[in-house]
Amino acid sequence: MTPAPDHPHAAVPPWRDVRVLRIVAQAVALLVVAVLIGIAVRNMLMAMEARGLGFGFGFLNRSAGFEISESPIPYRPSDTYGTAFIVGLLNTLFVSVIGIVLATVLGIIVGVARLSPNWLVNKVAAGYVELMRNTPLLVQLFIIYFAIFLQLPSVGDTLAWGEGVFLNQRGVFVPGPQAQAGLVPWLALVAAGVVVAIGASRVASSRELDGRPVPGLRLAGIGVLLVLVFGGWAVTGPFAFDLPVRERFNFVGGLRLSPEFSALLFGLVIYTAAFIGEVVRGGIQAVRRGQVEAARALGLSEGQTLRLIVFPQAMRVIVPPLTSQYLNLAKNSSLAVAIGYPDLFKVGQTMANQTGQPVPVLVLIMGTYLAISLVTSLFMNIYNRRVQVLER
Amino acid sequence: MSGSRLSFIALIVLALVVTACGDTPPPSDAVSQAPGASLDVDPAPDESEDAEESEAPAPEQPSEGRLALVQDRGELICGVNGSLPGFSFLDSDGNNTGFDVDFCRAVAAAVLGDSEAVEYRALSADQRGPALQTGEVDVLIRNTTWTVSRDTQWGLFAPTTFYDGQAIMVNADLGAETLEDLEGATICVQTGTTTELNLADAFGQIGVEIDPQTFADIDPTYQAYEEGRCDAVTSDRSQLVGRRSVFENPDDHVILDAVISKEPLGPVAPLGDDEWFNVIKWVTYATIEAEELGIDSTNVEEQLESDNPVVLRLLGVTPEGTDPFESGLGLEPDWVVDVISQVGNYAEIYDRNLGPSTPFDLERGLNSLWTEGGLLYAPPYR
Numbered sequence: 001m002t003p004a005p006d007h008p009h010a011a012v013p014p015w016r017d018v019r020v021l022r023i024v025a026q027a028v029a030l031l032v033v034a035v036l037i038g039i040a041v042r043n044m045l046m047a048m049e050a051r052g053l054g055f056g057f058g059f060l061n062r063s064a065g066f067e068i069s070e071s072p073i074p075y076r077p078s079d080t081y082g083t084a085f086i087v088g089l090l091n092t093l094f095v096s097v098i099g100i101v102l103a104t105v106l107g108i109i110v111g112v113a114r115l116s117p118n119w120l121v122n123k124v125a126a127g128y129v130e131l132m133r134n135t136p137l138l139v140q141l142f143i144i145y146f147a148i149f150l151q152l153p154s155v156g157d158t159l160a161w162g163e164g165v166f167l168n169q170r171g172v173f174v175p176g177p178q179a180q181a182g183l184v185p186w187l188a189l190v191a192a193g194v195v196v197a198i199g200a201s202r203v204a205s206s207r208e209l210d211g212r213p214v215p216g217l218r219l220a221g222i223g224v225l226l227v228l229v230f231g232g233w234a235v236t237g238p239f240a241f242d243l244p245v246r247e248r249f250n251f252v253g254g255l256r257l258s259p260e261f262s263a264l265l266f267g268l269v270i271y272t273a274a275f276i277g278e279v280v281r282g283g284i285q286a287v288r289r290g291q292v293e294a295a296r297a298l299g300l301s302e303g304q305t306l307r308l309i310v311f312p313q314a315m316r317v318i319v320p321p322l323t324s325q326y327l328n329l330a331k332n333s334s335l336a337v338a339i340g341y342p343d344l345f346k347v348g349q350t351m352a353n354q355t356g357q358p359v360p361v362l363v364l365i366m367g368t369y370l371a372i373s374l375v376t377s378l379f380m381n382i383y384n385r386r387v388q389v390l391e392r
Numbered sequence: 393m394s395g396s397r398l399s400f401i402a403l404i405v406l407a408l409v410v411t412a413c414g415d416t417p418p419p420s421d422a423v424s425q426a427p428g429a430s431l432d433v434d435p436a437p438d439e440s441e442d443a444e445e446s447e448a449p450a451p452e453q454p455s456e457g458r459l460a461l462v463q464d465r466g467e468l469i470c471g472v473n474g475s476l477p478g479f480s481f482l483d484s485d486g487n488n489t490g491f492d493v494d495f496c497r498a499v500a501a502a503v504l505g506d507s508e509a510v511e512y513r514a515l516s517a518d519q520r521g522p523a524l525q526t527g528e529v530d531v532l533i534r535n536t537t538w539t540v541s542r543d544t545q546w547g548l549f550a551p552t553t554f555y556d557g558q559a560i561m562v563n564a565d566l567g568a569e570t571l572e573d574l575e576g577a578t579i580c581v582q583t584g585t586t587t588e589l590n591l592a593d594a595f596g597q598i599g600v601e602i603d604p605q606t607f608a609d610i611d612p613t614y615q616a617y618e619e620g621r622c623d624a625v626t627s628d629r630s631q632l633v634g635r636r637s638v639f640e641n642p643d644d645h646v647i648l649d650a651v652i653s654k655e656p657l658g659p660v661a662p663l664g665d666d667e668w669f670n671v672i673k674w675v676t677y678a679t680i681e682a683e684e685l686g687i688d689s690t691n692v693e694e695q696l697e698s699d700n701p702v703v704l705r706l707l708g709v710t711p712e713g714t715d716p717f718e719s720g721l722g723l724e725p726d727w728v729v730d731v732i733s734q735v736g737n738y739a740e741i742y743d744r745n746l747g748p749s750t751p752f753d754l755e756r757g758l759n760s761l762w763t764e765g766g767l768l769y770a771p772p773y774r
Binding site for chain 2: 015047050065067068069077146150151154155170247248249250252259260337338339342349350353354356357358
């Protein structure tokens with residue numbers, strides 16, 4: 001590059017001005033990307049037009065005609081494709097949310113276990129993580145479904161506990177709660193009890209800080225809560241229970257956890273928990289050693305150190321990769337199609353096949369997964385910001 | 393600065409090249425337009441209008457058509473099931489065998505002269521429609537039921553090669569004999585099939601509640617039934633017979649007599665190519681006509697000297713002093729000889745794959761010639 005001239009205010013020609021070049025380069029890159037996307041979309045539309053595949057969402061109002069084996073809302077084959085899609089979406093959300101909660105719990109346990117000085121615990125956790133991370137999820141799901149859940153006793157040999165709980169290869173059957181008139185009063189009593197317990201706990205904490213502790217206040221608060229919950233149950237009778245009954249082929253009534261749902265949940269949880277365990281372990285190890293030493297020097301126990309000092313600082317490092325793992329779990333739930341759980345992707349596939357329009361349906365499926373992922377990331381980013389601010 | 397200047401110029405050139413490449417219009421030709429505009433109830437107004445205005449309504453196939461494409465390629469790409477004993481299945485030597493596979497071979501023999509010049513693509517029930525729509529396979533011979541929506545959306549259906557019906561297979565010790573006996577039962581079924589829809593219709597009609605369990609692939613469906621996850625499994629009767637033959641204890645399973653629906657199975661050609669559709673159609677008819685005329689793979693050589701003019705015309709033999717017969721299909725005049733000598737006529741194909749010498753031993757029933765009370769009827773070859 002030529003040395004700067006004597007007069008520093010001489011104009012730099014545009015083709016050597018870094019700011020101009022940056023803008024032009026970005027504009028050109030944007031143009032190239034836009035052109036490539038335009039070609040791809042145009043090609044697809046032209047090909048679809050040539051082959052007579054329309055692009056439209058009118059089929060969502062047509063009658064579906066197929067059954068869905070489990071659904072949180074009432075569904076009949078005469079309902080529309082739109083309703084069927086919503087059922088699939090609810091099934092996916094159901095398994096994803098429960099899966100995220102359970103995987104986080106298990107993942108934290110695994111991550112802490114990996115750092116345990118106990119040799120056996122450490123090695124078992126390490127073995128578990130390596131096994132789950134290095135085998136494909138689909139294979140794990142097949143093994144769990146066919147080799148574990150379908151090998152449970154058949155309907156004829158059902159295992160029973162008392163009158164209401166049954167276990168066989170068609171699922172776990174438990175009594176199903178039916179809301180009665182006393183539900184709302186009972187919920188009000190429970191809410192009141194929770195308020196009292198939290199209030200008592202707060203008062204007890206502030207009195208402890210003042211140096212005038214009130215012994216047993218917390219326990220009293222919890223006692224009031226329990227009395228209100230169980231006493232209220234006896235008085236208002238909020239639920240009646242619908243017991244599962246054996247009919248000719250199956251158990252009817254009550255709540256049922258199907259083997260497909262259980263196998264999918266189980267597989268997703270143990271798979272994702274291995275990854276989350278490693279993320280948690282990384283986060284804990286990222287906290288400076290000095291913090292732990294200082295905490296021990298102040299007299300905090302191992303558990304208190306972990307809970308009060310290490311974890312809050314580790315969360316900063318844990319939350320972003322944790323978000324990725326949650327998104328992975330939500331998207332991996334689409335493997336349900338292999339074991340017969342009617343999630344969003346499976347219902348969408350059936351729709352694409354029956355309506356003969358795979359492209360709009362695939363666009364709809366992708367859009368829905370994108371929406372689920374974006375909402376999850378949004379919440380996680382809000383939480384992330386809160387965790388970040390805690391540092392001085 | 394010369395480094396970044398060069399890359400700057402390179403980017404401009406790339407953008408120009410890419411933009412220029414994107415504007416090549418499709419070649420328009422005389423092939424008829426794909427009958428697809430009537431698909432949607434409410435097409436999104438913006439997209440459909442744009443697509444219609446942007447170019448003339450001409451299909452995108454190369455101006456040659458699929459027949460020329462296959463002949464240039466030298467190989468036929470045939471979409472098959474791959475997991476259905478009797479129809480298309482990998483035998484212990486790793487070769488594709490079956491009723492549908494034999495019809496793939498017949499098309500290859502007619503078009504390419506070699507019945508082994510076929511590449512088989514195994515497709516699941518969900519994949520077969522898009523595979524045909526997007527042109528990934530040349531022809532779909534995969535125990536596909538002929539329905540009006542598939543006829544307008546997936547492809548053109550060639551004559552039915554197997555008249556089937558939907559049936560239900562149950563465990564023998566359940567003691568069920570009619571559909572009503574299955575109240576409350578769990579029934580395994582595959583998604584993406586007419587079976588799934590018919591199940592809902594049939595049981596809804598008689599007011600019996602059942603618990604359907606759907607799977608995307610054929611293997612998990614039957615495996616779940618065998619494990620006891622379902623009390624019954626439903627599909628085309630021929631498929632049930634085929635899959636039962638590979639169960640551990642085939643005699644523990646019984647197929648109910650009730651016929652739930654009509655399932656005419658046949659080859660499917662892609663939309664928009666009349667010439668190719670005619671080829672597929674007439675290859676199918678040729679096997680039926682050959683059985684009707686008594687031509688099979690053992691006597692096709694002698695039949696070349698027959699004194700029946702119908703036989704001679706079918707086999708492409710031109711008697712002295714007459715002009716050769718032009719079928720207009722675009723194939724060699726003796727294409728039927730290739731088909732019959734390499735693959736056989738309909739009876740041979742049926743007996744080889746589904747007949748008394750196989751574990752299935754399916755009666756011809758509706759799949760006999762019209763002269764024997766069945767539904768197979770080939771139009772005259774003239």
